[in-house]
Amino acid sequence: MKNKKETVPPSREALLAFLRESPAAATKREIARAFGLKGAERIAMKELLRELEASGEIAKAEGRRFGTDAALPPLTGAKILARDDQGDLIAEPLEWAGEGPAPKIRVGFRKGDAAPGIGGRVLLKIQKAKDSDLPYEGRVVRILESAQRILAVYRRGEEGGRGVPVSRKADTEYRVEAGDENGAKEGELVELEAKPGRGSFGLPRAKVVERLGDVSAPRSISLIAIHEREIPVIFPEAALAEAAKAGPAPMADRIDLRAVPFVTIDPADARDHDDAVAAMPDPDPANPEGWVVWVGIADVAHYVRPGTAIDREARKRGNSVYFPDRVVPMLPDDLSGDLCSLHENVERPIIALKMRLTAEGRKLDHQFHRGMIRSWASLTYEQVQQAADGLKGHGLSESMIEDVVQPLYGAYASAARARDRRAPLDLNLPERKVELNEAGQVTAIRMRERLEAHRLIEEFMILANVCAAETLEQKRQALVFRVHEAPSPEKLASLRETLDQIGVNLAKGQNLTPKRLNEALDKVAGTAHAEAVNIAVLRSQAQAYYGPENFGHFGLNLAKYAHFTSPIRRYADLLVHRALISAHGWEGWRKEGLTLEEERDLAEISEHISETERRAMAAERDSTDRYLAAYLEDRMGAEFEGVVSGVARFGLFVKLDETGADGLLPISSLGAEYFTHDPDRHALIGSRTGTTWRLGDRMRVRLVEATPITGGLLFEPAGGSERRTGRTGLKPLGRTVGEKPHAAQRALARKAAVAKAKAARKAKRAGPPKKR
Incomplete structure (x- = not known):
């Protein structure tokens, strides 16, 4: 009579290897079946599982399943986070009991599958990924919540409502049709969910899914930042x-x-x-x-x-x-x-x-x-x-x-x-x-x-x-x-250029240390350039x-x-x-x-x-900006002293001395000429006069607009053009009135002259215009 095939409990290494390779967390029954264990062998296996769990080498996932990383179950609820460079959706599980951050899931589609939007919640059928940089891949079984959420202010209109997003980056409003208002009132802060298709006026459609209260209430300011940045508030x-x-x-x-x-x-x-x-x-x-x-x-x-x-x-x-x-x-x-x-x-x-x-x-x-x-x-x-x-x-x-x-x-x-x-x-x-x-x-x-x-x-x-x-x-x-x-070579080069304009030398080839930067800060301490140098050094870090x-x-x-x-x-x-x-x-x-x-x-x-x-x-920065805008809303038209804290191709950012508030001064308000942006020198240079505005320049500005919802401030120059051409000892970046043109400006002038000459020759060859 043949002996029955003997089974022994798996070794510690064998059990860990099985759980690591398993596409999902496994139950005790599934583990016992995989190793062919019965009776006393199953009792020994259970004891080994308890030891591994106590040591932290395995963890329980959902229910009574075990995995080396609290592996996800075959059907997992997930939130769509973003699209990668290839256009694939990336998700993470709604619930995660394992060690470390929740694992990411690459979401694939078959023909006819519904496509959820960013922020949508879905039920996925998942498996361990094979040829992917992410641990899991999954396919949508059902969409639980379809579209992304938008934080907005609800506005009533004659032909329905609109949602005005609070984000400064938003470039469109949303149409809220009758039946989709969810009881929202004029001026209320709401959370919208985008809907497919477009409404009247070509606006994208959305419905109100949550009402968050009066947008003008003081506590709404931090609430906006919390929702916009998706900061968890409620503890499980x-x-x-x-x-x-x-x-x-x-x-x-x-x-x-x-x-x-x-x-x-x-x-x-x-x-x-x-x-x-x-x-x-x-x-x-x-x-x-x-x-x-x-x-x-x-x-x-x-x-x-x-x-x-x-x-x-x-x-x-x-x-x-x-x-x-x-x-x-x-x-x-x-x-x-x-x-x-x-x-x-x-x-x-x-x-x-x-x-x-x-x-x-x-x-x-x-x-x-x-x-x-x-x-x-x-x-x-x-x-x-x-x-x-x-x-x-x-x-x-x-x-x-x-x-x-x-x-x-x-x-x-x-x-x-x-x-x-x-x-x-x-x-x-x-x-x-x-x-x-x-x-x-x-x-x-x-x-x-x-x-x-x-x-x-x-x-x-x-x-x-x-x-x-x-x-x-x-x-x-x-x-x-x-x-x-330490600062990157690119940022160091930009910092050297900025400091050179103020007459502070940060020699190339020197081993840059905080002590050398402090020496530069000490040289301008108490001068008109102190704040500019501090800002420039900070931005180089x-x-x-x-x-x-x-x-x-x-x-x-x-x-x-x-x-x-x-x-x-x-x-x-x-x-x-x-x-x-x-x-x-x-x-x-x-x-x-x-x-x-x-x-x-x-x-x-x-x-x-x-x-x-x-x-x-x-x-925190967004919230402070919104509080500042609310504080300054009643001072529209007032004039303030400030310093240029940032330079972009579309204008200047000015930081007010009184409150530290930052606002935008659009390039269109600087004068009736074309301004060139020089990113290395953090400067805007006028093409006709050579008037130059750069990081750290002092300005007097007038407040044109303050928007507490977004935290935005809009300025225009105050005090006349004479203030805008003063350099207070800085090395000239461009031409001011009566000065020799900057090389870049001379090049622009030559280019314009050549273009004008070409146009004249072309007109001469064409002869006088024919009568019709």
């Missing part, structure tokens, strides 16, 4: 439930730092407190006049663990987004505003950094700990600065000043000496602050005051970020760096980003840098916290540290959170 129920269940962290193996005089120092309107500082003289006689500095950062990693619903939503958001009237947080308020926030006189878990600095600010050593603190006070920058300056009204006790504030300033004085030797890029570009009343209306636009207290906290946070990067590199732990690369490879931070003049100090509002910092937990092997590191999947996907995660950061910055 699972994430909220996890946050609600969280409780105070236990002491466990944390060091007790409750007696250390930690304080938080933040803006008066701060919504969370994620960093605390303390300083004291170093008792080591080998470090005379040296300092011990403590930086405590909220231990968010204890509450937000990899793979949880809160973590998935935090990664999706990437960061908090701050508007003048609200904040869209990265974490639910139960965490960001309570358990993670370092409130006064409340025990809170932190990751603590202890540094020892010499009297000259050189760092002797540092150590990271997991600790527990009780913040002595929640202070504001203004309070601390008043106390340090010996002014009244700060409300701090003498002991607080003596035991907390003075040691902090003493340690900062030492750190500042080291900072000055390092010479980071020191731009002077004041930040605008929009002040609102209780009704949400703009009461003032001010430039944020830059206090020494701001610099104190900034320098300690920079030192902490450097220590985090150094420690993780030393321990050979994967991490996310904050990268700011590369955009900072997150990445798993270290290319240094040019602006700060640092070789190693990683964001560590704001895990409540930045996902990058949370990843660095997890890396520190793993690198030190602290208690609970298997659940709270950086996972193998996160290490594997760091490049993709870094790219995603860099994108969400850019999205947040754009939304």
